[in-house]
Amino acid sequence: MLDYVDLESELTEEERMVRDTAREFVEEQVKPDVGQHWIDGTFPKDLIPEMGELGFYAPNLEGYGLPNLSETAYGLLMQELEAGDSGLRSMASVQGALVMYPIHAFGSDAQKDEWLPKLGAGEAVGCFGLTEPEHGSNPSAMETHAERDGDGYVLNGAKTWITNSPISDVAVVWAKDRSSDGTPVRGFLVETDRDGVTTNKIDEKLSLRASITGEIGLNDVHVPEDNVLPDVEGMKGPLSCLTQARYGIAWGAVGAAMDCFETARDYATDREQFGKPIGGFQLQQEKLAEMATQITNAQLLAHRLATLKERGDLRPEQVSMAKRNNVRMAREQSRVAREMLGGNGITADYSPMRHVTNLETVYTYEGTHDIHSLIIGHDLTGIPAFE
Ligand SMILES: Cc1cc2nc3c(=O)[nH]c(=O)nc-3n(C[C@H](O)[C@H](O)[C@H](O)COP(=O)(O)OP(=O)(O)OC[C@H]3O[C@@H](n4cnc5c(N)ncnc54)[C@H](O)[C@@H]3O)c2cc1C
Numbered sequence: 514m515l516d517y518v519d520l521e522s523e524l525t526e527e528e529r530m531v532r533d534t535a536r537e538f539v540e541e542q543v544k545p546d547v548g549q550h551w552i553d554g555t556f557p558k559d560l561i562p563e564m565g566e567l568g569f570y571a572p573n574l575e576g577y578g579l580p581n582l583s584e585t586a587y588g589l590l591m592q593e594l595e596a597g598d599s600g601l602r603s604m605a606s607v608q609g610a611l612v613m614y615p616i617h618a619f620g621s622d623a624q625k626d627e628w629l630p631k632l633g634a635g636e637a638v639g640c641f642g643l644t645e646p647e648h649g650s651n652p653s654a655m656e657t658h659a660e661r662d663g664d665g666y667v668l669n670g671a672k673t674w675i676t677n678s679p680i681s682d683v684a685v686v687w688a689k690d691r692s693s694d695g696t697p698v699r700g701f702l703v704e705t706d707r708d709g710v711t712t713n714k715i716d717e718k719l720s721l722r723a724s725i726t727g728e729i730g731l732n733d734v735h736v737p738e739d740n741v742l743p744d745v746e747g748m749k750g751p752l753s754c755l756t757q758a759r760y761g762i763a764w765g766a767v768g769a770a771m772d773c774f775e776t777a778r779d780y781a782t783d784r785e786q787f788g789k790p791i792g793g794f795q796l797q798q799e800k801l802a803e804m805a806t807q808i809t810n811a812q813l814l815a816h817r818l819a820t821l822k823e824r825g826d827l828r829p830e831q832v833s834m835a836k837r838n839n840v841r842m843a844r845e846q847s848r849v850a851r852e853m854l855g856g857n858g859i860t861a862d863y864s865p866m867r868h869v870t871n872l873e874t875v876y877t878y879e880g881t882h883d884i885h886s887l888i889i890g891h892d893l894t895g896i897p898a899f900e
Pocket of ligand 1: 643899
């Protein structure tokens with residue numbers, strides 16, 4: 514796959530091994546069937562434990578049998594998974610960055626002991642409930658709330674657009690604690706088989722079809738005090754998870770674009786019109802040159818982020834810049850690849866059209882492109898455009 518400025522030479526043995534393992538997994542286990550899953554609107558659930566066995570969930574966390582790999586290795590893993598499909602990378606991102614990370618960072622020892630090994634092995638599936646029907650870009654206005662009830666809490670509210678909720682064993686639900694001063698947002702671990710929990714599937718998506726998306730309905734759901742994440746309060750909780758996931762997306766989007774590039778390059782050197790491969794025409798070469806350049810820029814940004822994250826200096830605004838840039842790049846370049854494949858480009862026989870539609874979701878979730886512009890704008894001017 515494209516590596517125009519030899520970033521390979523910067524990788525450790527371990528990072529190469531992680532990348533190669535993920536690449537082989539995607540080539541052998543994902544690419545042959547993912548187009549059909551996308552058409553059918555299904556997720557290849559049999560891969561969930563296998564991805565666990567390979568250590569694909571939260572490999573950058575420490576303890577609990579997790580591999581504790583470098584941030585570059587984690588990024589490369591996200592890159593390879595999204596070269597297969599954004600739905601696959603979304604599964605790993607949610608499980609690792611949005612469910613295991615908050616339990617690891619903010620959970621009690623009992624919560625860590627109970628959930629991290631199971632989630633890490635893919636024996637349990639988790640989801641992250643922040644977005645609500647009326648509150649997407651402004652989650653701090655959430656209506657879902659918790660009230661003290663004896664030795665625990667009662668939760669009421671509704672979450673929507675929740676990746677994996679219909680197949681989850683546990684949901685990390687963010688809700689306002691009405692029993693504490695200032696109604697701070699707190700994280701609750703809600704087992705999905707509790708009375709009052711519903712997880713209806715959202716059908717007829719035209720994007721990220723090889724991923725299961727649903728709602729979380731909470732109707733007088735009782736959870737014990739032990740299910741509250743004890744070590745975080747306020748929007749810092751969900752936002753710090755999003756920073757982890759957005760870091761993975763900044764890498765993942767590059768993987769989708771790399772897959773589109775390779776498909777377009779192969780096609781252009783093979784497909785003949787006017788008596789020669791279309792890749793021999795200047796217009797097509799310009800497209801490949803631009804695609805390769807944009808991908809290379811995005812790779813450099815992702816690698817730099819890894820260095821900053823590794824030494825603990827990465828700021829959320831820098832992650833916003835990379836998510837915003839790299840997803841926009843992938844969204845634009847996947848279209849160019851699609852175009853280069855002519856009529857064949859609109860079929861599921863080739864990956865670019867699938868990536869084109871998937872990337873509409875990736876552009877929107879985890880902070881829309883607009884919201885990341887405003888986060889960066891705030892950082893640059895010191896003036897918030899929204900509260
Ligand atoms: C397939 C899929 C999976 C998802 N998975 C999850 C998940 O697992 N967990 C979860 O919690 N959420 C998830 N989401 C939700 C996602 O994060 C939200 O869709 C996203 O945050 C945008 O919210 P919204 O859809 O309500 O759009 P809105 O916030 O209503 O935005 C609509 C438009 O207005 C723009 N806009 C909003 N505010 C401003 C502003 N201040 N200035 C300028 N423009 C603005 C936005 O950029 C956007 O273009 C998922 C979404 C999808 C589509």
